[in-house]
Structure formats: structure tokens, C-alpha cells
Amino acid sequence: MGIQRIGIIGCGLMGSGIAQCAAEAGLSVWVKEADDTLLAKGLGRIHAAWDRAVAKGKATEAQTQGWRQNLQGTLAFADLATCDLLVEAIPERLDLKLQTFTELDRVASPTAILCTNTSSLAVAQLSPVLAPHRLPRLAGLHFFNPVPAMPLVEVIRTLATSEDTLGELRTFVEKLGKTAVMAPDAPGFIVNRLLVPYLLDAMRCAEQKLATVEDIDTGMKLGCGHPMGPLHLSDFIGLDTMQCVAEVLFDAFGEPRFKAPSLLRQLVAAGRLGRKTGSGFYRWDGEKRQEALPL
Numbered sequence: 001m002g003i004q005r006i007g008i009i010g011c012g013l014m015g016s017g018i019a020q021c022a023a024e025a026g027l028s029v030w031v032k033e034a035d036d037t038l039l040a041k042g043l044g045r046i047h048a049a050w051d052r053a054v055a056k057g058k059a060t061e062a063q064t065q066g067w068r069q070n071l072q073g074t075l076a077f078a079d080l081a082t083c084d085l086l087v088e089a090i091p092e093r094l095d096l097k098l099q100t101f102t103e104l105d106r107v108a109s110p111t112a113i114l115c116t117n118t119s120s121l122a123v124a125q126l127s128p129v130l131a132p133h134r135l136p137r138l139a140g141l142h143f144f145n146p147v148p149a150m151p152l153v154e155v156i157r158t159l160a161t162s163e164d165t166l167g168e169l170r171t172f173v174e175k176l177g178k179t180a181v182m183a184p185d186a187p188g189f190i191v192n193r194l195l196v197p198y199l200l201d202a203m204r205c206a207e208q209k210l211a212t213v214e215d216i217d218t219g220m221k222l223g224c225g226h227p228m229g230p231l232h233l234s235d236f237i238g239l240d241t242m243q244c245v246a247e248v249l250f251d252a253f254g255e256p257r258f259k260a261p262s263l264l265r266q267l268v269a270a271g272r273l274g275r276k277t278g279s280g281f282y283r284w285d286g287e288k289r290q291e292a293l294p295l
């Protein structure tokens, strides 16, 4: 039968995207949030995406009605007891994730696969709060932002993850119409280990006035065929997130290329976190990038 029922813990940016894709793939989806307001906000984001799809002619009313029926919200971990796959997508804090996995250990079916969408923590750090029989069913499932648009998922194996679990996760990812790559449980996995030093280097170039913010971005966009330049992408990811991920990678590898530049720290300290706060390397008008701001 494979994975038919999926539970997602956290319906923020990533959790709502994962829930949307899973419901569209015909799976039965439960999302669990921390309170009623956050649950309504998370579900509202998904329903609004489906409304937009109908308005743009990308989906029919009948299709979205089916998707809406596949999606249910809850505040209770107990409602996740019958799920085949549980994906945690709560904030990037080990203490919170350990609390969540303690609850999942209590309620999840003995055969359920337990996954985290962490971008920077080691998946195996969650093992201590799980019963030993669960460890072969523990893995990472690292989606990319925005989930509905990004076709890659990194499947992370710990030393205890079983081949069966990896196979079931690959099939699940394919069912969502995405491509899985297998990555070890090492900081940054594949993509962030390669991407983050590049983004930090672009910030160092801006800091050293090698070129303007716009010219650095245009150079990499038109010269290398990237869909967006590195400073634009950093604003999109969030500069606070960039700083956290850089710190985790620098702690792990100790290499200067992973060190957060002082320009990044200054922007974060000034509350210029990128798109989400309306300013970073650029000024933002909602989703729309405007002019570069003085550094």
C-alpha cells in the first residue's frame, strides 16, 4: 500500500507547502499546529494557493475540491496515530524538535516513518527521545522553498535508517512529482554545503565593494544562467536564517568559507532580514524586489 496517510507537524512556510503538495498528490493529509489561530493561518495559505490556481486556470474547481477534502487540521498529536509518514516542520530549534519527537514516539503507529525537514541540525540528534525500534524508521526529508515550485527533496539517512524506509521515502517523493537525492546526515547535506559558501562569498564581495549589489546579482544571473543572483536569493531565504545556517556549518567544519561575514551580522542586527521584513540587500514590496539599499 505504501504511504497513504501523512501527518505534518507545523503548518508554517514549509509545512503548508508540503501539505499542499501531498493533498494534490491524492494523499490523506493531517496538519498539526500549535494553536487555532496558527492552524487557521496555515490552512488559509493552502486554500488561497488553490483559489489562485483556479483563478489562473491551472486547476479546476472539481480538482481543488478533491484536494480540500484530502486536507484536515488538528491541534492534537493523537490525531496523527494512524499516519504512515510524519514530517516535522516546526522552527529550527533542537529543544522544540525533541519535544515534538517525544510526542510522536508516544502516539505514532509502530510502523510509521518519522521525518524532520531540518535544514541544519543532524537528524540523528532526534534519536535519544525515540524507542530503539523506531530508529530504522527515522530519516530527514529536506524540502526546498517554495515547496510547490521546487522539484528537489533531499532524503537524509542516519547510520540506523533502513533501506526499506529510504525506498518508501523515494516513492513518496516521486508521488509528489519531485526528485529525491540521497544525502548523508552531515551538516548542510548536499545543497546547502555547496550553496551557503557561495552566498556568503557574494556578501563578502559586496562588503569589499567589489561591485554593486545589483551588478553582483546580474553577473551571476546572466553570466551563469542562475534564476536569481546570490544577494537576491539570500534576501529571499532570510538573512537571519542565512546567519544561523552559516553558524552551524562553521561550527561543524571550522573553515573560513562558512563564516558569516560581518556585513551579514550587521544587516541582521539592524532588522534587515530580507523579503520578510521588507528590507535586506534590497527593498521589498511584498513579494516584489525593488532597488538595492545602501550598505
Ligand code: NAD
Pocket: 009, 010, 011, 012, 013, 014, 015, 032, 033, 034, 038, 042, 088, 089, 090, 091, 092, 093, 096, 100, 117, 118, 119, 120, 142, 143, 144, 145, 237
Ligand atoms: P515557520 O516558522 O514558517 O513554521 C513553523 C511552524 O511550526 C509555525 O507555524 C509554528 O506555529 C509551528 N509550530 C511550532 N511549534 C509547534 C508544535 N509543537 N506543534 C505544531 N506546530 C508547531 O518555519 P519554516 O520556514 O516552515 O521552517 C520549518 C522547518 O523547515 C525548519 O526546521 C527549517 O529549518 C526547515 N526548512 C526551512 C526552509 C525555508 O526556506 N524556510 C527550507 C528548508 C527547510
